[in-house]
Amino acid sequence: MALPPLFDSLALPMVAAPLFIVSTPELVIAQCKSGIVGSFPALNAREAEGEPIMLEAWLKQITEALERHNQDNPDRPAAPFAVNQIVHRSNQRLERDLEICARWKVPIWITSLGARPEVNEAAHSCGGIALHDVINDRFARKAIDKGADGLIAVAAGAGGHAGAQSPFALIREIRAWFDGPLLLSGAIATGEALLAAQAVGADLGYAGSAFIAAREANAQDAYKQMIVGGGASDIVTSSLFTGVSGNYLRQSISNAGLDPDALPGADASSMNFSEGRSKPKAWKEIWGAGQGIGAITDVLPAAEVIARIGAEYAAARARLLAVSGPFAGQGASA
Numbered sequence: 001m002a003l004p005p006l007f008d009s010l011a012l013p014m015v016a017a018p019l020f021i022v023s024t025p026e027l028v029i030a031q032c033k034s035g036i037v038g039s040f041p042a043l044n045a046r047e048a049e050g051e052p053i054m055l056e057a058w059l060k061q062i063t064e065a066l067e068r069h070n071q072d073n074p075d076r077p078a079a080p081f082a083v084n085q086i087v088h089r090s091n092q093r094l095e096r097d098l099e100i101c102a103r104w105k106v107p108i109w110i111t112s113l114g115a116r117p118e119v120n121e122a123a124h125s126c127g128g129i130a131l132h133d134v135i136n137d138r139f140a141r142k143a144i145d146k147g148a149d150g151l152i153a154v155a156a157g158a159g160g161h162a163g164a165q166s167p168f169a170l171i172r173e174i175r176a177w178f179d180g181p182l183l184l185s186g187a188i189a190t191g192e193a194l195l196a197a198q199a200v201g202a203d204l205g206y207a208g209s210a211f212i213a214a215r216e217a218n219a220q221d222a223y224k225q226m227i228v229g230g231g232a233s234d235i236v237t238s239s240l241f242t243g244v245s246g247n248y249l250r251q252s253i254s255n256a257g258l259d260p261d262a263l264p265g266a267d268a269s270s271m272n273f274s275e276g277r278s279k280p281k282a283w284k285e286i287w288g289a290g291q292g293i294g295a296i297t298d299v300l301p302a303a304e305v306i307a308r309i310g311a312e313y314a315a316a317r318a319r320l321l322a323v324s325g326p327f328a329g330q331g332a333s334a
Protein backbone atom coordinates (compact mmCIF):
# COMPACT_ATOMS: atom_id res chain seq x y z
CA MET A 1 0.00 0.00 0.00
CA ALA A 2 1.30 3.48 -0.85
CA LEU A 3 2.13 5.91 1.95
CA PRO A 4 -0.50 8.60 2.58
CA PRO A 5 0.11 11.67 0.36
CA LEU A 6 1.17 13.83 3.31
CA PHE A 7 4.54 12.07 3.16
CA ASP A 8 5.07 13.13 -0.48
CA SER A 9 7.07 16.21 0.56
CA LEU A 10 9.71 14.23 2.43
CA ALA A 11 13.28 14.61 1.18
CA LEU A 12 14.33 11.47 3.06
CA PRO A 13 12.23 8.49 4.27
CA MET A 14 12.61 9.59 7.87
CA VAL A 15 10.64 10.76 10.89
CA ALA A 16 12.37 12.45 13.83
CA ALA A 17 11.06 10.87 17.02
CA PRO A 18 9.52 12.88 19.87
CA LEU A 19 11.94 13.27 22.78
CA PHE A 20 10.65 14.00 26.25
CA ILE A 21 12.08 17.33 27.51
CA VAL A 22 14.58 17.43 24.58
CA SER A 23 12.31 18.29 21.59
CA THR A 24 11.70 22.02 21.09
CA PRO A 25 9.75 23.95 18.45
CA GLU A 26 13.10 25.13 17.01
CA LEU A 27 14.22 21.50 16.59
CA VAL A 28 10.90 20.50 14.98
CA ILE A 29 11.02 23.46 12.57
CA ALA A 30 14.62 22.65 11.56
CA GLN A 31 13.74 18.98 10.99
CA CYS A 32 10.68 19.78 8.86
CA LYS A 33 12.53 22.42 6.83
CA SER A 34 15.23 19.83 6.09
CA GLY A 35 12.60 17.50 4.66
CA ILE A 36 11.98 14.98 7.44
CA VAL A 37 8.96 14.82 9.77
CA GLY A 38 9.77 16.70 12.99
CA SER A 39 7.91 15.89 16.21
CA PHE A 40 7.57 16.74 19.88
CA PRO A 41 5.71 15.29 22.88
CA ALA A 42 2.72 17.51 23.77
CA LEU A 43 3.86 17.25 27.41
CA ASN A 44 7.05 19.19 26.57
CA ALA A 45 4.94 22.34 26.13
CA ARG A 46 4.32 23.28 29.72
CA GLU A 47 3.06 26.53 31.19
CA ALA A 48 3.12 27.67 34.81
CA GLU A 49 -0.25 27.84 36.53
CA GLY A 50 -2.38 30.73 35.22
CA GLU A 51 -0.14 31.37 32.18
CA PRO A 52 -1.31 31.09 28.56
CA ILE A 53 -1.31 27.53 27.22
CA MET A 54 2.15 26.71 25.91
CA LEU A 55 0.98 23.96 23.53
CA GLU A 56 -1.07 26.58 21.63
CA ALA A 57 1.98 28.85 21.42
CA TRP A 58 4.20 26.03 20.12
CA LEU A 59 1.67 24.92 17.50
CA LYS A 60 1.30 28.51 16.31
CA GLN A 61 5.09 28.98 16.11
CA ILE A 62 5.62 25.74 14.17
CA THR A 63 2.65 26.20 11.83
CA GLU A 64 3.60 29.78 10.96
CA ALA A 65 7.30 29.00 10.47
CA LEU A 66 6.53 26.12 8.11
CA GLU A 67 3.98 28.18 6.18
CA ARG A 68 6.57 30.95 5.75
CA HIS A 69 9.14 28.41 4.61
CA ASN A 70 6.73 26.97 2.06
CA GLN A 71 5.90 30.40 0.66
CA ASP A 72 9.60 31.19 0.27
CA ASN A 73 10.60 27.73 -1.03
CA PRO A 74 7.80 26.35 -3.21
CA ASP A 75 10.27 23.92 -4.82
CA ARG A 76 11.49 22.61 -1.42
CA PRO A 77 8.43 22.38 0.85
CA ALA A 78 8.75 21.50 4.51
CA ALA A 79 7.79 18.03 5.70
CA PRO A 80 4.68 17.82 7.91
CA PHE A 81 5.12 17.77 11.69
CA ALA A 82 3.86 15.37 14.35
CA VAL A 83 2.76 15.70 17.96
CA ASN A 84 3.17 12.83 20.40
CA GLN A 85 0.47 12.04 22.95
CA ILE A 86 1.31 9.89 25.95
CA VAL A 87 -1.87 7.83 26.24
CA HIS A 88 -1.49 6.79 29.85
CA ARG A 89 -4.06 7.16 32.61
CA SER A 90 -1.68 9.38 34.57
CA ASN A 91 -1.53 11.96 31.76
CA GLN A 92 -4.16 14.34 33.09
CA ARG A 93 -3.75 16.76 30.17
CA LEU A 94 -4.62 14.28 27.45
CA GLU A 95 -8.18 15.43 26.76
CA ARG A 96 -7.21 19.10 26.68
CA ASP A 97 -4.22 18.42 24.43
CA LEU A 98 -6.30 16.36 21.98
CA GLU A 99 -8.74 19.24 21.61
CA ILE A 100 -5.93 21.75 21.00
CA CYS A 101 -4.18 19.51 18.46
CA ALA A 102 -7.42 18.89 16.58
CA ARG A 103 -8.09 22.64 16.47
CA TRP A 104 -4.60 23.26 15.06
CA LYS A 105 -5.11 20.45 12.55
CA VAL A 106 -1.95 18.58 13.53
CA PRO A 107 -1.18 16.40 10.49
CA ILE A 108 0.52 13.44 12.23
CA TRP A 109 -0.36 12.13 15.70
CA ILE A 110 2.07 9.77 17.39
CA THR A 111 0.63 7.83 20.31
CA SER A 112 2.60 5.88 22.87
CA LEU A 113 2.02 3.83 26.02
CA GLY A 114 -1.61 3.06 25.22
CA ALA A 115 -3.90 2.61 22.19
CA ARG A 116 -7.28 4.31 22.56
CA PRO A 117 -9.92 4.69 19.82
CA GLU A 118 -10.90 8.22 20.89
CA VAL A 119 -7.34 9.47 20.34
CA ASN A 120 -7.35 8.07 16.79
CA GLU A 121 -10.78 9.61 16.25
CA ALA A 122 -9.47 13.01 17.36
CA ALA A 123 -6.65 12.71 14.79
CA HIS A 124 -9.11 11.76 12.06
CA SER A 125 -11.51 14.57 13.01
CA CYS A 126 -9.03 17.14 11.67
CA GLY A 127 -7.77 15.13 8.70
CA GLY A 128 -4.69 13.83 10.52
CA ILE A 129 -3.27 10.32 10.72
CA ALA A 130 -2.37 8.38 13.86
CA LEU A 131 0.79 6.31 14.21
CA HIS A 132 1.04 4.10 17.28
CA ASP A 133 4.30 2.99 18.79
CA VAL A 134 4.59 -0.75 19.58
CA ILE A 135 7.25 -3.19 20.74
CA ASN A 136 5.76 -6.45 19.50
CA ASP A 137 3.28 -7.96 17.08
CA ARG A 138 0.54 -8.41 19.69
CA PHE A 139 0.48 -4.69 20.52
CA ALA A 140 0.64 -3.90 16.78
CA ARG A 141 -2.56 -5.88 16.15
CA LYS A 142 -4.30 -4.20 19.08
CA ALA A 143 -3.33 -0.73 17.84
CA ILE A 144 -4.73 -1.34 14.37
CA ASP A 145 -7.91 -2.88 15.87
CA LYS A 146 -8.39 0.36 17.81
CA GLY A 147 -8.12 2.51 14.71
CA ALA A 148 -4.47 3.56 14.31
CA ASP A 149 -3.49 4.24 10.69
CA GLY A 150 0.12 3.20 10.99
CA LEU A 151 2.67 1.65 13.32
CA ILE A 152 6.06 2.50 14.72
CA ALA A 153 7.91 -0.72 15.46
CA VAL A 154 10.28 0.04 18.34
CA ALA A 155 13.02 -2.56 18.19
CA ALA A 156 15.94 -3.38 20.47
CA GLY A 157 18.52 -0.65 20.93
CA ALA A 158 16.09 2.29 20.71
CA GLY A 159 16.51 5.23 23.05
CA GLY A 160 13.98 5.81 25.82
CA HIS A 161 11.32 3.12 26.15
CA ALA A 162 12.59 0.38 23.87
CA GLY A 163 11.56 -3.02 22.64
CA ALA A 164 13.60 -6.18 23.07
CA GLN A 165 13.10 -7.67 19.63
CA SER A 166 15.40 -7.66 16.62
CA PRO A 167 14.19 -5.29 13.89
CA PHE A 168 14.36 -8.17 11.40
CA ALA A 169 11.93 -10.28 13.43
CA LEU A 170 9.63 -7.43 14.44
CA ILE A 171 9.15 -5.91 10.98
CA ARG A 172 8.76 -9.34 9.40
CA GLU A 173 5.96 -10.35 11.79
CA ILE A 174 4.05 -7.08 11.37
CA ARG A 175 4.51 -6.92 7.59
CA ALA A 176 3.08 -10.43 7.30
CA TRP A 177 -0.43 -8.98 7.88
CA PHE A 178 -0.13 -5.16 7.78
CA ASP A 179 0.50 -3.24 4.56
CA GLY A 180 -0.11 0.27 5.92
CA PRO A 181 2.47 2.85 7.01
CA LEU A 182 5.17 1.10 9.04
CA LEU A 183 8.10 2.88 10.67
CA LEU A 184 11.15 1.27 12.24
CA SER A 185 12.65 2.69 15.43
CA GLY A 186 15.90 1.76 17.14
CA ALA A 187 19.49 2.91 16.63
CA ILE A 188 18.85 4.60 13.28
CA ALA A 189 21.41 7.39 13.15
CA THR A 190 23.04 6.88 9.75
CA GLY A 191 21.92 6.80 6.13
CA GLU A 192 22.97 3.16 5.92
CA ALA A 193 20.63 2.24 8.80
CA LEU A 194 17.82 4.23 7.17
CA LEU A 195 18.24 2.30 3.93
CA ALA A 196 18.36 -0.95 5.91
CA ALA A 197 15.02 -0.04 7.54
CA GLN A 198 13.48 0.09 4.07
CA ALA A 199 15.25 -3.11 3.05
CA VAL A 200 13.66 -5.06 5.91
CA GLY A 201 10.20 -3.80 4.96
CA ALA A 202 9.59 -0.53 6.81
CA ASP A 203 8.42 2.53 4.87
CA LEU A 204 10.27 5.05 6.98
CA GLY A 205 12.97 5.17 9.63
CA TYR A 206 12.28 6.77 13.02
CA ALA A 207 15.26 8.39 14.74
CA GLY A 208 15.47 9.99 18.17
CA SER A 209 18.90 9.87 19.78
CA ALA A 210 20.53 11.25 16.63
CA PHE A 211 18.98 14.62 17.54
CA ILE A 212 19.76 14.88 21.26
CA ALA A 213 23.09 16.57 20.54
CA ALA A 214 21.54 18.87 17.91
CA ARG A 215 22.07 22.59 18.61
CA GLU A 216 18.30 23.18 18.76
CA ALA A 217 17.70 20.38 21.30
CA ASN A 218 16.86 21.18 24.91
CA ALA A 219 19.53 18.98 26.51
CA GLN A 220 22.21 20.09 28.93
CA ASP A 221 25.70 20.43 27.54
CA ALA A 222 26.94 17.47 29.58
CA TYR A 223 24.15 15.29 28.11
CA LYS A 224 25.09 16.32 24.56
CA GLN A 225 28.77 15.62 25.27
CA MET A 226 27.91 12.18 26.67
CA ILE A 227 26.13 11.37 23.39
CA VAL A 228 29.04 12.72 21.33
CA GLY A 229 31.57 10.68 23.29
CA GLY A 230 29.44 7.54 23.67
CA GLY A 231 28.76 4.32 21.79
CA ALA A 232 26.55 1.25 22.04
CA SER A 233 28.36 -0.11 25.12
CA ASP A 234 27.52 3.05 27.04
CA ILE A 235 23.81 2.19 26.93
CA VAL A 236 22.12 0.35 29.81
CA THR A 237 18.64 -1.20 29.70
CA SER A 238 16.51 -0.84 32.86
CA SER A 239 12.88 -0.62 33.96
CA LEU A 240 13.81 1.09 37.22
CA PHE A 241 13.27 4.68 36.19
CA THR A 242 9.80 4.59 34.64
CA GLY A 243 8.46 1.10 35.28
CA VAL A 244 8.95 0.14 31.62
CA SER A 245 12.13 -1.17 30.03
CA GLY A 246 14.17 1.65 28.52
CA ASN A 247 17.68 2.54 27.39
CA TYR A 248 19.79 5.11 29.22
CA LEU A 249 23.33 6.46 29.30
CA ARG A 250 25.42 4.44 31.75
CA GLN A 251 27.41 7.46 32.92
CA SER A 252 24.27 9.42 33.87
CA ILE A 253 23.21 6.50 36.08
CA SER A 254 26.61 6.45 37.83
CA ASN A 255 26.52 10.25 38.20
CA ALA A 256 23.18 9.88 40.04
CA GLY A 257 24.93 7.62 42.56
CA LEU A 258 23.55 4.31 41.25
CA ASP A 259 25.39 1.24 40.03
CA PRO A 260 24.38 0.75 36.37
CA ASP A 261 25.33 -2.95 36.60
CA ALA A 262 23.15 -3.70 39.63
CA LEU A 263 19.86 -1.86 39.08
CA PRO A 264 16.72 -3.39 40.56
CA GLY A 265 13.67 -3.77 38.30
CA ALA A 266 10.39 -1.89 38.67
CA ASP A 267 6.87 -2.67 37.52
CA ALA A 268 4.62 -0.72 35.17
CA SER A 269 2.28 0.37 37.98
CA SER A 270 4.93 2.87 39.08
CA MET A 271 4.58 4.85 35.84
CA ASN A 272 3.22 8.36 36.36
CA PHE A 273 3.00 11.20 33.87
CA SER A 274 0.92 13.55 36.03
CA GLU A 275 4.04 15.57 36.73
CA GLY A 276 5.17 14.93 33.19
CA ARG A 277 7.70 12.33 34.25
CA SER A 278 7.50 8.96 35.84
CA LYS A 279 9.95 9.25 38.72
CA PRO A 280 11.73 12.29 40.03
CA LYS A 281 15.00 11.45 38.37
CA ALA A 282 13.97 9.83 35.09
CA TRP A 283 14.82 11.88 31.95
CA LYS A 284 16.01 14.93 33.91
CA GLU A 285 19.04 13.31 35.49
CA ILE A 286 18.97 9.78 34.09
CA TRP A 287 19.48 10.48 30.41
CA GLY A 288 17.84 8.35 27.74
CA ALA A 289 19.70 7.33 24.57
CA GLY A 290 19.78 4.46 22.11
CA GLN A 291 22.57 2.22 20.83
CA GLY A 292 23.08 4.23 17.62
CA ILE A 293 24.87 7.16 19.28
CA GLY A 294 28.29 6.06 18.01
CA ALA A 295 27.38 7.88 14.79
CA ILE A 296 27.02 11.21 16.61
CA THR A 297 30.44 12.80 16.91
CA ASP A 298 29.67 16.50 17.24
CA VAL A 299 27.10 19.02 18.43
CA LEU A 300 25.64 20.28 15.15
CA PRO A 301 22.57 22.06 13.84
CA ALA A 302 19.80 19.53 13.02
CA ALA A 303 20.04 20.50 9.34
CA GLU A 304 23.64 19.25 9.27
CA VAL A 305 22.73 15.97 10.97
CA ILE A 306 20.03 15.41 8.35
CA ALA A 307 22.34 16.45 5.48
CA ARG A 308 24.90 13.87 6.69
CA ILE A 309 22.28 11.13 6.91
CA GLY A 310 20.98 12.10 3.45
CA ALA A 311 24.44 11.89 1.89
CA GLU A 312 25.11 8.51 3.54
CA TYR A 313 21.73 7.23 2.38
CA ALA A 314 22.39 8.22 -1.24
CA ALA A 315 25.89 6.72 -1.17
CA ALA A 316 24.71 3.46 0.41
CA ARG A 317 21.94 3.15 -2.15
CA ALA A 318 24.29 3.79 -5.06
CA ARG A 319 26.79 1.30 -3.65
CA LEU A 320 24.16 -1.45 -3.36
CA LEU A 321 22.70 -0.78 -6.80
CA ALA A 322 26.17 -0.93 -8.34
CA VAL A 323 27.01 -4.13 -6.50
CA SER A 324 29.12 -6.59 -8.41
CA GLY A 325 30.72 -9.82 -7.26
CA PRO A 326 29.43 -13.23 -6.21
CA PHE A 327 25.92 -12.13 -5.13
CA ALA A 328 25.12 -9.61 -7.87
CA GLY A 329 21.88 -10.56 -9.58
CA GLN A 330 21.49 -13.57 -7.29
CA GLY A 331 17.82 -12.78 -6.48
CA ALA A 332 16.91 -12.41 -10.13
CA SER A 333 18.35 -15.78 -11.17
CA ALA A 334 17.21 -17.76 -8.13
Ligand SMILES: Cc1cc2nc3c(=O)[nH]c(=O)nc-3n(C[C@H](O)[C@H](O)[C@H](O)COP(=O)(O)O)c2cc1C
Nearest residue numbers: 017019020041112158159160187207208209288290
Ligand atom coordinates in the same frame (compact mmCIF):
# COMPACT_ATOMS: atom_id res chain seq x y z
C1 LIG B 1 15.62 11.06 25.63
C2 LIG B 1 14.47 10.36 24.96
C3 LIG B 1 13.17 10.76 25.21
C4 LIG B 1 12.10 10.11 24.58
N1 LIG B 1 10.85 10.56 24.82
C5 LIG B 1 9.80 9.99 24.16
C6 LIG B 1 8.48 10.50 24.34
O1 LIG B 1 8.23 11.44 25.09
N2 LIG B 1 7.48 9.89 23.66
C7 LIG B 1 7.70 8.84 22.82
O2 LIG B 1 6.76 8.35 22.21
N3 LIG B 1 8.95 8.34 22.63
C8 LIG B 1 10.00 8.92 23.28
N4 LIG B 1 11.27 8.43 23.07
C9 LIG B 1 11.48 7.28 22.17
C10 LIG B 1 11.65 7.76 20.76
O3 LIG B 1 10.41 8.24 20.34
C11 LIG B 1 12.16 6.68 19.79
O4 LIG B 1 11.43 5.48 19.85
C12 LIG B 1 13.63 6.39 19.99
O5 LIG B 1 14.35 7.55 20.28
C13 LIG B 1 14.21 5.74 18.74
O6 LIG B 1 15.43 5.12 18.97
P1 LIG B 1 16.83 5.91 18.82
O7 LIG B 1 16.87 6.85 19.96
O8 LIG B 1 17.83 4.83 18.92
O9 LIG B 1 16.82 6.60 17.51
C14 LIG B 1 12.35 9.04 23.70
C15 LIG B 1 13.66 8.65 23.45
C16 LIG B 1 14.73 9.30 24.06
C17 LIG B 1 16.12 8.88 23.74
